[in-house]
Amino acid sequence: MLRAGEDLLKVEDRLWLLTSMTGTGIYDFAFDRFFACRRPYVLPEEPIDVVARAGAWPDYAERYRELEAQGVRLIHSPEQHQLATELPHWYPLLEDLTPRSVWFDAPPDADTVERRVGWPVFLKGARQTSRHRRSLSLIEGPEAFRQAMDAYARDSILHWQQVVCRELRPLRRVGDTQGADALPRSFEFRTFWWRQ
Secondary structure, X not given: OOOOOEEEEEEOOOEXXXXXXXXXXXXXXXXXXXXXXXXXXXXXOOOEEEEEEOOOOOOHHHHHHHHHOOOEEEOOOHHHHHHHHOHHHHHHHHHHHOOOEEEEOOOOOHHHHHHHOOOOEEEEEOOOOOOOEHHHOEEOOHHHHHHHHHHHHHOOOOOOOOEEEEEOOOXXXXXXXXXXXXXXXXXXXXXXXXOO
């Protein structure tokens, strides 16, 4: 049932979690170090609703079906997951509240990006960035864009995602940047809603 590295636990006897360490310190969290957790020897006979905190699955719909067949229902259907995680699905709902964004099924050339969005751009995959690397996200012009596209083709996180170019908006900085190739820490909020 569980893939290598996955862990199923119930936190504070309230919330089922399916976790997997990603190797990214700001994402990984050892719930059992801070909360009362238990792991089932066998799954309950009734299906359980589970929050997945396992990084990006390129095969979410397949994983959803595998787990559901064993009585583990992820809280997001494949359609809800796409709406919550992939920019082309959620952008139309927030178009007037977020920076202008254009996405491409295949990597575009620099001229197309310049025509459609202009420079500079915030570059990302449709789902996420790669380790919050500045050189792959804050793109000042055509040469930097070509270098980023070469890196995208080789990157394990980005190569399978649609390419997104977003209008770069200045954000208020908070704290120091962590490393030469890290994105600046900025003041921004993301909210995720579940059950109202």
